[in-house]
Amino acid sequence: MRFKSKEIERGDDFNTHLVTSKIGFTQRFTVKIKPVTHEGYCECQYFEFKGLPCKHVLKVLMKLEVDEIPPHFILKRWLKGDNSFRIINETSLSQNYENSEIFRLSHLCRRSTQLSCLASKSDELYKMAIAGIENIFAQIVDEHNKSVEDRKTTSTSSSKIQEATEIETIGQPIVGDPHISQVKGRPRDKKKKSQ
DSSP states (O other): OOEEEEEEEEOSSOEEEEEEEEESEEEEEEEEEOTTTOOEEETTOHHHHHSSOOHHHHHHHHHTTOOSOOGGGOOGGGSTTTTSOOOOOHHHHHHHOTTOHHHHHHHHHHHHHHHHHHHTTSHHHHHHHHHHHHHHHHHHHHHHHHHHHHHHHHSOHHHHHHHHHHHHTTTSOOOOOOOOOOOSSOOOOHHHHHO
16 A cells, blocks of 8 residues: 556566655665566566565556466465475386486385375285385395495495495494584683582
8 A cells, every 4th residue: 555656668578667655765666567467577576586576566466457466476386285296107207317316215205105104004904015015125135235246346345345334234224423512602611610
């Protein structure tokens, strides 16, 4: 309500509007809007920085009697399903993500979680899932050991030690020393402590 919008220029692609405010001090911002698609750009660049349409663009859209926020101003990150995993099939996995370890890990975790949710419903399903997981795990470990053996024949002795420890730690989490953080305040004097 405190902003006023006035069209100052009509162009082929964009119409230019001047949005002013008269509270405290006068603010002036230029907003460019496409007449057909209602894509817009404001010189305050709030949308570019925050991902939300600014009050100046909203004022121009209200003056143009646009009832819905245009799709241009709704970024994918604000949508409900943005954090869900991408749906993939075997062809897209093999074509697009052959060298993406992170994507393969994400896909394996998602499918494993789905399997766990289904298999935990009954004792029979649980036993079937565990038997299948143990079988697949044994096959993968054998295949991994074969590839490590192949690499051992061509590698140096220092890399052989690293690969041997790699084989031993499959399936075991690596736990290191905890990070020592600095506490607040001034360190105590040793002289006062001993007295």
